[in-house]
Amino acid sequence: xxxxxxxxxxxxxxxxxxxxxxVSLQYSSYLSIAILAALDTVFGGIRASxxxxxxxxxxxxxFFFNTLLAALLAFIGVQLGVDLYLAAVFAFGVRLFNNIAxxxxxxxxxTRPPSGGQAVGRHE
Amino acid sequence: xKVNHRVTMFFVSVLLGAMLTxxxxxxxxxxxxxxxxxxxxLQLTAELSQERERNRYFESDLKRLENxxxxxxxxxxxxxxxxxxxxxxxxxxxxxxxxxDMVSNGLLITIEPPSNAxxxxxxxxxxxxxxxxxxxxxxxxxxxxxxxxxxxxxxLTSLSSIRTISEVITNVNRxxxxxxxxxxxxxxNIEQMKIGLNTMKPTFIEYLGKExxxxxxxxxxxxxxxxxxxxxxxxAKPEGDKNL
Numbered sequence: 067x068x069x070x071x072x073x074x075x076x077x078x079x080x081x082x083x084x085x086x087x088x089v090s091l092q093y094s095s096y097l098s099i100a101i102l103a104a105l106d107t108v109f110g111g112i113r114a115s116x117x118x119x120x121x122x123x124x125x126x127x128x129f130f131f132n133t134l135l136a137a138l139l140a141f142i143g144v145q146l147g148v149d150l151y152l153a154a155v156f157a158f159g160v161r162l163f164n165n166i167a168x169x170x171x172x173x174x175x176x177t178r179p180p181s182g183g184q185a186v187g188r189h190e
Numbered sequence: 191x192k193v194n195h196r197v198t199m200f201f202v203s204v205l206l207g208a209m210l211t212x213x214x215x216x217x218x219x220x221x222x223x224x225x226x227x228x229x230x231x232l233q234l235t236a237e238l239s240q241e242r243e244r245n246r247y248f249e250s251d252l253k254r255l256e257n258x259x260x261x262x263x264x265x266x267x268x269x270x271x272x273x274x275x276x277x278x279x280x281x282x283x284x285x286x287x288x289x290x291d292m293v294s295n296g297l298l299i300t301i302e303p304p305s306n307a308x309x310x311x312x313x314x315x316x317x318x319x320x321x322x323x324x325x326x327x328x329x330x331x332x333x334x335x336x337x338x339x340x341x342x343x344x345x346l347t348s349l350s351s352i353r354t355i356s357e358v359i360t361n362v363n364r365x366x367x368x369x370x371x372x373x374x375x376x377x378x379n380i381e382q383m384k385i386g387l388n389t390m391k392p393t394f395i396e397y398l399g400k401e402x403x404x405x406x407x408x409x410x411x412x413x414x415x416x417x418x419x420x421x422x423x424x425x426a427k428p429e430g431d432k433n434l
Contacts, residue, residue, distance in 0.1 A: 070196050071203040078207015087212045094216045101213055104206045111199055122198040129202050 071108055095144075096137040099154050103136035104129060106158045109165035116172040132158075288347035288417045292338040296377035296412040297404045299387065301327075301394060302370070304401040315399040320369060321354030323398060324362075327374070327390050328352070334386030335379030338414040342367040343375070345417040363419055375414045380406055 089097055107129040114120040136154040143150025258279070265271040284290045301324075328339050328346055339346045344363040346352075353361045360369050376383055384404060391402045 070199050074200040074203025075207040075210075078204040078209075079211045080207075081204065082208045082211020082215070087208065087215070089212050089216045091216060094213060097209065097213050097216070101206070101209050104202075104209060108199075108202060108206055111202070115195065115199070120195050122195050125195075125198055125202065129205075 071112060095151070096140050099136040099140045099151050099158075100133040102155060102158045102162070103132040106162045106165065107132050109162060109169065113165045113168045113172070116169060116176075287421075288338065288345050289421065291416050292377050292414045293410065294338075294377045294412060295380060295406075295408050295410055296336075296338075296375065296414075297380060297383050297387070298407055298412060299374040299376065300403045300405075301372040301374070301398075301400050302403070303399065304395070316397050317357040317369070318354055319397050321352050321360050323390075323394060324360070324372070325352045326393075327387075327402075330386040330390055331374075331376045331378070331383055335382035336376040338375075338377040340375045340414045342373055343415050345415055347417045349417065349419070349421065363417075375412055377412055377414050380408070 107125065110128065111120060111125045114125070136151075136158065139154050140151035261275060262272060265275060281290070285292070324341065328341065331339055341352070341362045344350070344365060344367070346363075350363050351361070355361055355366070358369060359366050361367070387402060387404055394400050394402050
C-alpha cells in the first residue's frame with residue numbers, strides 16, 4: 067500500500083503547480099516547519115499501516131495538530147526572540163529518522179523469505 | 191488496510207504534496223518580485239531593440255552630415271560651387287517636405303458612385319466614415335510605394351489632415367472637398383500601388399457605396415501639386431546643441 071502516499075504526493079504537487087499557490091517569504095519559515103511535522107505524520111502513518119495498527123482518527127488529528135503546533139511554536143519563537151523552531155526541527159527530525167528506519171526494517175523483513183521454512187520445503 | 195484508512199492517507203499525502211509545492215515555489219521565485227514591480231523582459235527587449243534602431247539612424251544621419259561638411263569644405267575656395275551645393279540641398283529638402291510640385295508617372299484615382307447601379311442597391315452607407323477611409327486609403331498608398339499623394343489637389347505631407355466634419359463635409363488640409371467624386375493623384379510605383387488599392391476597394395463599396403477607379407499615367411505627366419498651406423511652427427523648435 068506504499069503507492070497510496072506516493073500517488074497522493076504526486077497529485078498534491080500537481081495541484082500546487084496548477085493553481086500556482088504561493089506564500090509570502092516571511093511565512094515560508096513557518097510552512098517549512100509545518101511540512102516537517104506533516105512528513106513525520108505521514109511516515110508515522112506508513113509505519114503504523116505496515117505494523118497493522120493504523121488508526122485514521124489518530125493519523126488525521128496527528129497531522130493537523132502536529133503541523134499547527136510546529137508552526138505555532140516557530141511563530142512564538144520569533145515573537146520571543148528564541149529559536150523555538152529548533153526544538154520542533156530536532157523532535158520531528160528524530161521521529162522522522164526513527165519512522166523511516168522502522169519502515170525499512172519492516173519492508174526488509176517482509177521481503178526476506180523465512181529461511182527455515184524454505185529449507186524444509188526444498189528437502190521435502 | 192481499510193478503505194477509509196487509504197482515503198485518509200491519500201488525502202493527507204495530497205495536502206503534504208501541495209504544501210511542499212507552495213514552499214518550493216515561495217523559495218524559488220525571483221527575489222526581485224518581492225521588492226520591486228515586475229518588469230516584463232519582453233518589453234525591455236523590445237525597448238532595447240528600438241533604442242538600437244534609433245542609434246543606427248542617428249549614426250547614419252551623422253555620417254551624412256559629416257559628408258556634407260566635407261563637401262562644403264572641399265569647395266570652400268569656390269563660393270559659386272558652395273551656393274550651388276546649398277541650393278541643391280535646399281531643393282532636395284523642399285522636395286522631401288512636399289513643398290514643391292512633383293511630375294512623374296503614377297495613378298489617377300477616382301472615388302465615385304458605382305457605374306454599375308446593382309453594386310449600390312441595398313447597401314447601407316456610412317458617410318461619416320469617409321474621412322477615416324480616405325485616410326486609410328492614403329496610408330495604404332504610402333505603404334505601397336507612393337512618393338507623393340494629393341487628394342483633390344491638396345498635397346499630403348506630415349502637416350496634412352483629413353477630417354470628417356459632417357455627413358456632407360470632409361476637409362483635407364483644412365479645406366472642404368467635393369465628397370461625391372474625389373480625385374487622388376499618387377506618384378510612385380504603379381504596380382505596387384494598384385495592389386494596395388485593390389485591398390481597399392471592397393471597403394469603399396461596403397461602407398460608402400462608392401467605387402474606386404484607377405487610371406495609370408505612364409507618360410510622366412501626372413502632376414502632384416505642392417503643399418500650399420503656410421508652414422509655420424509656433425511651438426515646436428528645432429533640436430539644437432543644447433537639447434542634445
